[in-house]
Every structure is written in C-alpha cells, then in structure tokens.
Amino acid sequence: MSGKMVGVDVGGTFTDVFVLDEATGRARVAKVPTTRPDQSGGFLAGIGQQIEDLSEIAVVVHGTTAGTNALLERKGAKIGVITTQGLGDILEMRRRDRPRTWGLCGDFEPIVPRNLRLEVPERTLADGTIRQEVDLDAVRRAAHTLLSEGCEAIAVLFVNAYANAENEAKAMAAVRALWPNAHVSSSAEILPEIREFERFSTTALNAYLQPEVSGYLDRLEAALTTGGFGGEFMIVQSNGGVMGVETACKFPVRTALSGPAAGVIAAGYIAETAGFPDVITGDVGGTSFDVALIAGGKSMLSPQTSIDFGMVIRTPMIEIATIGAGGGSIAWVDKGGLLNIGPESAGSDPGPVAYGRGNTRPTVTDANVVLGRIDPESPIGGTLSRLDVEAAVRAIDAHVGQPLNLETTAAAEAILRVANSRMAGALRLISVERGFDPKRFAFMPFGGGGALHAGAMLAEVGIGRALVPRYPGVTSAMGCVIADMRQDFVQTINALADDLDVKNLTALMQSHHDTGMKMLDAAQSGFASREAIFELDMAYIGQTHTVSVPLPVTVAQGKVTPPTRAEIAAAFDAAYHATYGRLLSNGVRRVMNLRSAIIGRRPKFDLATLAPTTTGSPEEARTGTRRVHFGDAWHDTAIYARLDLPVGTVIEGPAILEQPDTTILIEPTLKGTIDPFGNVLIEAKA
C-alpha cells in the first residue's frame, strides 16, 4: 500500500497535523488554530497546509476530544432509558458515594433525568434464568413516551443482562422496529460485564454521546470526501488502538480519552526506537499534569475511569494519572503558612498573570517567566507578542513572597519546587505504587510545557534520563499514524475455576477472535502482523478485586486452542504471586471475566526521517544568552534554536533550547545530547 497517512489531533487551542508519505518515508507537520464550534474547518485547513490533493491520502486517523468535551460540558443528546422494573434509579444512585471525602456539600445531576428513565416488567436472575419474560407492550409504550418527549437516543438497561441478554435483545428489537435509528444502545451489547451501575453508566453515556459524536464524524467525513478524499477514515480509541469510523459512531464512549491516548502511543514508540522501552510520559497542560507509564514497550490499561463525579465509563483505557498542577495552576499560601499549588487554575484563559489578560494570582508559568526560563519576548504558541514579566513579579511578591517572607526569585523558586514535587508525586504514584522502579525508566515530556520540568523530575524521582521528542507539540497527531488497530471484548463468566465450562469459554474466545479479525479484514490498510490476546479476570472466592491472568493460548488457522483447567489454575497462581507475593493455601479460584483483544499491528515508519539534516557546529544554532535562575543563583545561559542542532551535539547545562512550540531547560548539572532521531536526551553530566 502506498499513499499518505495523516494523523490529526484537535486540541483546545491548536489542531495538529502529522503527514507521513509512505512511499518516501518522509514526515511533515502542521499546526493551525482549532476552529469552533465546527472543528472541521481547522481540521481541513491543517491537512490542506501539507497536502493539496486529498485523493493522495490513503488514511486519515483522528484523535478527538469531541466526546470528552461533550461529557465534561454536559452537551450530549437528550436520551431516554428503558430499564428493569424496580431498578429505574441506578444511574442516579451510583454506587452510594459522594463527591469528596470531607465536606458534605454537592449534589449530582444524572445525564438522564428521572422522568426519562422508564421501567418495564422483566427480570433475569444472576445465573441467567429468566424469571420474568420482558413485557414487550410495556417496552413499546415506554419507547413511544421517550420519543414523544424528544429523546434522540435510547439505552436499554436490564439487570443481569451480562448473564443472559435475551430479554434485553427482545426489547432492543421492539424499540428498533418502532424507531429505526442507529442511536439505540443496550447494556449487553456495549459491555457484557457484571456490575449494573458501571454497565448502565457506560451504556447511557454511549447513547448520550452517539448523536453528537457520530454527527461530528459524519460532518468530517463528508468534508473530506467533498475534498476528494477516498481513503479510510479512522478514530483513536481510549485504549490506544484505532477503529473504523462506523465502529466509532456505534461506540463513541470508546473515544473518551482518544486524544491523550494517541500521545502516549507516540511517546512509547519514540522512546522504544531511541532505545528506552520503559518510559513515563508527562504532559503539562494549562490545568493539569497527565502521566502515563509504558513498560517493555507496552502501555498500562485501566478497566474504567470517571470522567466526572458519577460519570463512570468502563472500557479499557490507557491508564493516565492526572494531578491538578499545570502551567496555569495558581500558587497560594494557606492560613497555616504552607505554600500550595492548585487545584485552582487560571487555565489558558485568562491564563498566567504574565499573559496580561486579567488574572492577578501567580501561576507556575509565572514563576518560570520570572526566573528567565521562558523567553518573555517570544512566547510559544504565537498568539501573544510578549509576556508581562513585571506583572508576574508583582503577583508572586504579593501572594507568595510577602506571606512567606521571601524575595521574588526565592518565592518563584519555591513555587517551582512545590509544583515539581507534586508532579514528581504523580510519577511516583504511577511507577512506585505499581511496583516499578523509576530508575529504569526514561521520562518523556510532551505537550508545550513538559520540557521545562524534565530536569526536576530526574532529581526528584531518581529517573535516569529524560527524552524530549523532536516535535513534542504534535506528539498526539503522530500517535494517530502509529497506533495499531484494536478491538477489546469482555464477557462475564463468573464460575469456579474447577467447574469452568472450557467448551463455553473456547466458544467465547473464538467468537471474540472472529469478530475482531473480521474488523481487521474490513480495514483497507495493511497490517504488519495480527495478534489475539486473551486474559481472564480471576480472584480467590471471597475476594472482590481480580487480577488479570494472561492465558497461554495459540491460534492456528483461525482456530483458538482452548487452555485446560490446569493451565488456567497455573496461570492464575503465577499472576497472583507476581501481584501479591504470596498465594493462599486452600484458596478457591474463581473466573470472573474473559477479556480479549484483537490487534492489527501497523507497519511502523522510520523515525530517523524526522532527524535533523543540519551539519556543522552547534554554535551556528546559538541564538543568544539570557540570565536564568537555577537553584540559588542567576546563570548566564546559552540559548539555542533546537531544530537547528545537528545529530550528535552535546550541550552542557545551563542551557535553554527553544523551538516554536516548546522550551527545553537543561539545568547546570545536566547535559543534552541530540540523538540520531533528533530527540534531546537529558542526563547528568559525567
């Protein structure tokens, strides 16, 4: 296959485009402002910067925040729910939690109000027995009511449908017969897994997103087609794999973390290519610091996430830990005299004090500005002409310096120290707490602000090196092009391991395998290889938290070879021991869920094509000198144009490397090396 592959990441401020020409192996990037409310304008403008004739494009892969934003801003569709009699309030009752541990204020508005959640007579028991057939007349009446109320989508949510979906399927057929519309979701179709709130919430959020996300994707696809595009349009899922646009329209809930997941995928690939299969990524945004861990080239997946209080999505997602310490996070001193960073944030609008847009409370970025680490004369992003250093100084003095009796520079250093310590805490959380020693990892900052804090992460967490990719600002767009095609499946089994019906398990695995492979077959793009992964969620009886047990399964000529009960038991013992360090004598093993993943590995492009072609001395890339504060002193610090530095250059700290979308800080004790791929490798001086 040849042609151009295009990755597009639409962020809050910028739309990033990454174009890979498969014939030549050459890659190009573009960055244009995001257009609102219709993002397709920026989307097409960004592609148009690099490609005139859209018919040259083989594949467009999109990392989208359309779903995330619709959830956070509560701008999904008006939807209705049809559910089991007596259980209509599950979505509103949640798992009986509260927004915060301390302080009892705060209420909760479910995405489907109570008058649009209608109950019908039906009941399935936990073992799959149908105790009461579904009353289809009641289903039809409920559907009529919801339609006359103006609902745009319907979710059918029956209890124990994971064990037997017969009643739910009958109800679905009745609703669809009455209202032929793609926007009807049922809980067993979306997530055939035990735990009604999580399943209902995921299904309802899917229905809530469907009209919005599928409308958006349809508009995009139409615009692409009008421009002459005849290739394949795909969407990044939260699990870091891509799916076809039809699948995305059916399961929009799988796009909840689409954008950030693409970034992690690219970071993992860049790091592995550079020789670091173990990497922790860090994205410093305006309000948050997002961290993900990749071990042995594989990113961690978590089974579920809460988009907001009570808005739970249970589909596999790249595990991203977020703390409220970004560039716009506000520094403040509490009544006990302790310096705090965030969670309050000035975001990107009004943004830091130095942006001059009305915020007067100092932020992390303001501290970086005051210490000379950010060039006030040419701020990144290109929307401001210069930064107001004096205003940042005044804010730091008033809100941090005076209460703590510190001079401006000391106060600014203090802000960074506390912010860095919080960021380091996030790195520790995702590595140490999961049993990984951070020393064997590299830290990869991406996004605009991460590379200012990379050195601090080395010092604070004991990470050996940081790797700054050549284009940190377009990492997510690059990830779109790199990501594999992937589909995840889950099915609750809930049986003792000793009584497990292996024949039934094999049938399920075969079905997951065939459905997933069919999806790969339907894709127009080629795959370097295909893979089927099967895992069981297992625990001892009485335990509620399960461990993932990878099954030693082979697939030959499309046929899944079943594991034996003994193999499953041995695999559980190995996984359990690895997690908890001990086994339980006399423990009874139980199988909760089967999880399958079918993956089509994409051919990877050669990152060396991104490497700088410049030669000559680093001094030619030197743009000047600036006074920058490190530790307790000002240093005359060399400034370089990062993209002009040739491969093999070693820059001794203190130094600052600048490029249009990122500032890289090399502290006095560190040095930076341009590796063969154009990455900057930051390590301690010898």
Place this chain on the structure above:
Amino acid sequence: MTEPAMTKPTKTEIDPITLAVLAGRMEQIADEMDATLFRSAFNPIIAEAHDASHGLYHAQSGDTLVQGKSGLPIFVGVMAFAVKAVIEKAAENGDLSDGDIYIFNDAHMGGTHLSDMRLVRPYFRDGKLFCYLASVGHWHDVGGAVPGNYNPAATDAFQEAFVLPPVRIARGGVVQTDIIDILMRNTRLPQSAMGDLNGQLGALDLGVKRLDELMDEYGTEVIRAALDALGNRAEALMRAELSALPDGRWEAEDYLDNDGITDQPLPIRVALEIREDTLLLDFSGTAPVTAGPVNIALPTAVATAYVAIKHIFPSLPANAGVMRPIDVRVPEGSLLSAEFPAPVGGYTETILRMIDVIFSAAAQAAPERVVANAYGTINALSIAGKRANGAPWVMFSFYGGGHGGSSECDGLNHGNAPISTATIPPLEILEAAYPVMFRQWALRPGSAGAGTHRGGLGAVYEIELLEEKAEAFLFGERGRYAPQGIAGGEAAALNTFAYQQADGWHTPPLTSKMRGMKLTKGQSVRLETPGGGGYGPPAERLPAAVARDVALGYLSAEMATATYGPAWESAT
C-alpha cells in the same frame, strides 16, 4: 485533648518549602499503605467499602502525625488511641523492639467496635524509636453471637465478638503463629480473616520501606522537624478558622430510638462554645450507659468530634494538631464514655447522632458553613442461611440514604454516611454471590427534608429470598427521630423496615433493630431509608425547583403543595 501533642521545641529549623514537599511525601506513604490493603484484602468491607485506615503516629503520645486520604474518616481520630493503648502495653512489657507488631480489637482501648482489627508497629531509626505505623481494617467476622458482629441484643462485649487485647503478632520480625492460630479459630470466616491479616501486614511492611527511603533522602532530624511543624501548622489553621467565627454558645439535642433492648429514647446533647480561637464541645445531658450496644468508648467520642469538625472545615489536615484548640467534654457514665465490657457494636449509630447534633449546634453559629443532617443510620442488614448443599452464607451490607441540604445546593441523593467513604456493592455482585433478588433498589420519593435547599433522597431496597429459608438481622436507627434540617429547613422522613411472613408484612417492635427474623422462600424484607434534612425555610424554595421535583417524582404533588404552598403549580 487540650494538651499540646508535641511539647518539645523544634531542634532543626525547617524551611516552609521543604515542609510543603515533605507533607506531600508523607501523605503519599499513608495513601500507598491504604491502596495496598484495599487491593489485597479479602473481604469486601475493606476491598470495596474501604473500611480501613493507615497512618504515622507520634512515638511518645501516639498522636496522629499523618494519615492516608482514602481511609475511613472516623479512623483519622481514633487510631491515635489505638497507638496509645499499644504504647502503654509495651511500657508494661518493657521490651519494645524493632520488628514487633501488636494486634488487638478491644474497642474500649482503641475505639470503634470489635470488628476493627488494629495492627500497630513501632518504627525504629538508628536503633531508636522514631514513630509508630498502624493499620486498621474491618474484618468480616470476629466470632460472637451474630455472623458479621452486628448483634442488636448484645448486652456485653463477649456477646459481640472475641476480645483481643494488645498482643504481639510479631516479635523482632518473627511472626507468632500461635497468635494467628487463636485468631483463626475464633472467626467464622478464617480464610477471609487470613487474607485481610496478610494484607495489613503487607501494608505495614510497605510503610517501613517507604519511611526508610524518605529518612535516607532527607535525614532523621529533618523529618522529625517536619512532623513537629505540621502539627503546629494544623493547630494554627484550626485556630484561624475558629477566630473567624462569632463567639458564643449554642446547644442542640437529638435522640437515638433505643438501645436494642429497652424501647426508650436516648438523648444525645451538645453545647458548642466558641471563645476566640478555641472550641468547647460539651456533651453533658447525654443519656447514661445502656444495656444494649449503642454505647461508645471515649476514644470514639473524641474521634467523632474530629470528623464533624473536619466536615465543617474540609481543608484541615489529618493531624492531631487540629484538636489542640478543641476541648471535648464527655460526662463520666454517659453512653459516650462506656467502660469495658459494655457493648459497643452499634457505635456507628451513636457517632452519626453525635455528628448530627454538632452540625445542628454549629449551624446556629455559622449556617453557611454547615450541611443539614444526613440520613443518620448505617442500616447494617445481614441475611444468613444455608444452601441446599449445607454451605453457610452471610450477606452483610450497609445501606445508603440522603445527604442534607446546604447553603450551596440541595443534598445528594443516596450518599454514604459522613463517617465513611464506603461504596455499596453492586446488586448484581450480591445476587451472584447470595440466593437473593432485589425486587426494588430505588430512590425513595418524599423522603427528603423540605427546605430552600431540600435534602437528598433516601432509598428503598426490597430483597426477596430465593433459598428455602434464612434469618435476617438489622441494626439501624432513625425509626422514631428523623434527620433534622438547619436554618429553618425541615426534617427528613423516618427510617422504616418491614419483613414478610406467611400472614403479611410486619415491622420490628424496636423499629430498626431486630435479630433472627425468619424468612422462607419468596418472602422479602423492605428497607426505606431517610433522606437528608433541609436547609433554609421551605417557603423560600424556588417554585420552579419544586415543580421540577414533582415532575421528576421526588415528591408527590399533594406533598409539594402541603409543604411548599401552591406557587409551584403555576411554575411548570
């Protein structure tokens, strides 16, 4: 409690920035201990409901230095007493050494109830005691007359559970299997208990390892100075909050329905007095010790005061310094300071009522800071029986209700109790594990207290037995005295419970407490829990908000008009 926790002057000065960094690092240690136990525990009360806690405690006083964010709120204050009990016992033994771990569940020494197993481990640095690490978790079963240990008819501790005083489960790093044998022979669920014990030992090991690393990095003296400074800072924060409130004395009272034995209401009274930057909570006038298990030990009472204060001032740190400006007076002989072996199994109900009266009194001083009463009962319901193959089963859970309205907004529907962060197990998990079926699991219309901001709604749970026979046990409250509103808001609905028999539905004579209700196949029990109290006069509620409540079925049209007047009818 007014005595300063750390009287020694700080030897090493610590700069505020290092302090901010270390505060986060130490909190992370405690959080990581919590996470370790939650992941590895066998029983859902710890694994799902997070009924556990970990922290660092002062070497001499036992005061809380740092505690994890994810543990159960009530433990934040109570663990200090557990550590104190061990300090006293170790002094008596006279040979505390590195690698010793004490274990006990005696609630009169360590607070809360006998289900909470406490492990306390001295932490040594350079051969000297530096501080204590502790782990507490709610075990599934610790013997006694009733599976799950909520025995509403218990008249002493021996009927509630086996009582373990502080003993060494490890000496110098060697686990004492004799002690483990005794423990495992005294529980109905030894496998679950062993799993939880392993988890707690693992959490303590991890705490030692992390603390070692922190000491290596910063040095013993810096850490000591940081701990001292954090205590002083917590005190300063508390004093600043109190100074901002008006001086005065405010009183509140409420009642427990009964003690599970005699049907007689039990008053809980508080006088809350603010003088400059100090606070007095005086519980004089509270009912005396009862025969039934609604007593609490003094440590529990002090810890409860802390929970209430921290809900009013949520940004305060989890550190004993907070309590220095606060004087908690509990009259001798009251049910808030019961002596061994008075039964304390139902302590949750009593401390929820303490929190309610503290909120009601504080609301008179600062209504905008306080939330009206939450549903106020844990409703510990267990259903137990034998399967066709003879295997015993016990389904045990706590149920939710509404939170109170506040100056900001209506109360939360179906929340967890203020003393807890526990989530409820999914009904599908319960139905998969036990022979029951939930006929209903829903919000309870009309259960919220009316107000400018009404309370949240309580819940209805109706559970049908699918096996031949079983017995049900309930330990609840608020069957006679409803959760109160504040600032002119009204009370919520009462807790109600009914169970089906061959001749129809029955209610327990003591309303919310009963043991040994016999059920046969097809019969159900039905629990309807209170909502939260209202905030502000109902007349000031926006008619559109009332109309919305009616449209959503949160309350009936008749009830809306009776409570809020007819204005809402034209607001639709």
